[in-house]
Amino acid sequence: MRAAFERRRHLVDFAVGSLARHPTKNLGLVVTYALVVFLVGSVMLYGSAIRREAAAMLSSGPEITAQAMVMGRHDMSTSADVAALKGLRGVRRIEPRLWGYLWDSAGAANYTLMVPPPSDAAHAVGKGEAIVGEGVARARKLKPGAMLFLVSPSGKFLKTRVKSILSSDSALVSSDLVLVEEADFRAFFELPADVWTDVAITVTNPREVTTVAEKAALKLPRHRFVTRADMSRTAEALFSWREGLTLALLAGALVAFAILAFDKASGLSAEERREIGILKAIGWETGDVIALKLVEGGLVSGVAFLVGVIGAWAHVRFFAAGLFAPVLEGWSTLYPRFPLAPSIDALEIATLAALTVAPFTAAILVPVWRTATADPDAVMR
Numbered sequence: 001m002r003a004a005f006e007r008r009r010h011l012v013d014f015a016v017g018s019l020a021r022h023p024t025k026n027l028g029l030v031v032t033y034a035l036v037v038f039l040v041g042s043v044m045l046y047g048s049a050i051r052r053e054a055a056a057m058l059s060s061g062p063e064i065t066a067q068a069m070v071m072g073r074h075d076m077s078t079s080a081d082v083a084a085l086k087g088l089r090g091v092r093r094i095e096p097r098l099w100g101y102l103w104d105s106a107g108a109a110n111y112t113l114m115v116p117p118p119s120d121a122a123h124a125v126g127k128g129e130a131i132v133g134e135g136v137a138r139a140r141k142l143k144p145g146a147m148l149f150l151v152s153p154s155g156k157f158l159k160t161r162v163k164s165i166l167s168s169d170s171a172l173v174s175s176d177l178v179l180v181e182e183a184d185f186r187a188f189f190e191l192p193a194d195v196w197t198d199v200a201i202t203v204t205n206p207r208e209v210t211t212v213a214e215k216a217a218l219k220l221p222r223h224r225f226v227t228r229a230d231m232s233r234t235a236e237a238l239f240s241w242r243e244g245l246t247l248a249l250l251a252g253a254l255v256a257f258a259i260l261a262f263d264k265a266s267g268l269s270a271e272e273r274r275e276i277g278i279l280k281a282i283g284w285e286t287g288d289v290i291a292l293k294l295v296e297g298g299l300v301s302g303v304a305f306l307v308g309v310i311g312a313w314a315h316v317r318f319f320a321a322g323l324f325a326p327v328l329e330g331w332s333t334l335y336p337r338f339p340l341a342p343s344i345d346a347l348e349i350a351t352l353a354a355l356t357v358a359p360f361t362a363a364i365l366v367p368v369w370r371t372a373t374a375d376p377d378a379v380m381r
Contacts, residue, residue: 011288015295018275030304037308037356038315039250039323044352045312045342046321047243050172053340054235057173058228062095062200063209065226066216076195077223084219085199090212092204095119096196098185102150102178107139111150113189115182117200123166127181130160135175137165148178150188158188246324286369293368294361301357308356309349316342 019026066085068075082096099114116123116131123131130148132140142148142162150158158180166174186193203212213225279289315321320340 011292011295012299015292015299018292019296019299026300030300030307033300033304033356033360034308034311037305037352038311040247040355041309041312041352042315042321043243043246043250043324044348045316046324046340047239047246048345048348049316049340049342051236051239052343053172054239055232057170058232058235061228061231063203063206063228064201064213064216065231066199066201066220067224067226068198068220069222069224076191076197077199078196079194081220081223082196082199085201085216088212088215088219090204090208090215091201093119093202095200095202097198097200098182098191099197100185100189102152104140104150106149107136109135109139110176111136111178112176113150113178113180113185115185116179123179125163125179125181127183128160129163129181131164131166131177131179132162133166133174133177134168134171136178137162150178152188152190154190156188156190158184160184290365290368293364297361297364301360305353305357309344309352313342313344316340 066077066081068077068081077096079096082094085091086094095117097115097117099112102111102113103109104111116125125131132142132148136142140148142165144162144164146162148160148162150160152158160180166177180188185191201212201216203209209227209229213227217223217225279292315323317340
């Protein structure tokens, strides 16, 4: 056992010395290798982190959302619809909600105006007050106590005082949010007192969500019932699609890296071929030579991969993946700013290694095997 360990240690020492004799070639390969790992790793880490963030946000939402539909388009629910849902077994709470979109020419962005539900006492607002998301506050340069003026498409004017600004921890879903009082909302959008945008349903037993949704659909056949699981799957599919699109755009970088790796690894210099010939002449086996070159490649891959992964993690953790965030988040103007805690997932790291380590390893084996199996005298000549 000790002899085998010593043999491997000497092999590693020899490999380090061999790499040190070609610093320019190996340093250039490590830098390129690490850059590719950094780019692909940043996309993968940010994609997984934002999916987890979205799942955490959705977990606090209602189990079922009821939306009235007319000719396949979203319509307003009425007080009669709300009353019909209150009689269902298994329903713990019914909360009709008011929300809508507004294009703000001053901020050059779309806002989501919403009335906070009665159960959300932490975000209660009074008449003439508003609570805004961090994106709105940034776009309009607002601080608590400042005045916020909005104009509806029909020319209605809304004057509010900013009560507070929502935490950046929820910016993924609240960056464009403006919370106002119900009377202000109805007057601004000219809505009658008995209509609602949709209805949030809280179920007593989470395992009966599907059953309750089916019963509710029988009560209100013109409504669409969207469960929290449906929204989670949609968010997962959306962010996964954006992550895949970004990785597809980086495919050119992966191909270029594969070509570079093959060129660098397969282009054995005369000195390297002579070195292999000398090793064979003094008694090294073909397997020993291949093992040496694999150790050299492993050292290059390990250093570059580690540097790239650490750089990708730091890019996501401390810089919010600024290179890719606009593409993956999908916001048009009010890009949310919120902290993310990327986690190292074993499957993602294995996938990243397969995309980057495998081409380099394959490029090493073939030329080294050809040289190692040739006649030592012919190789040295």
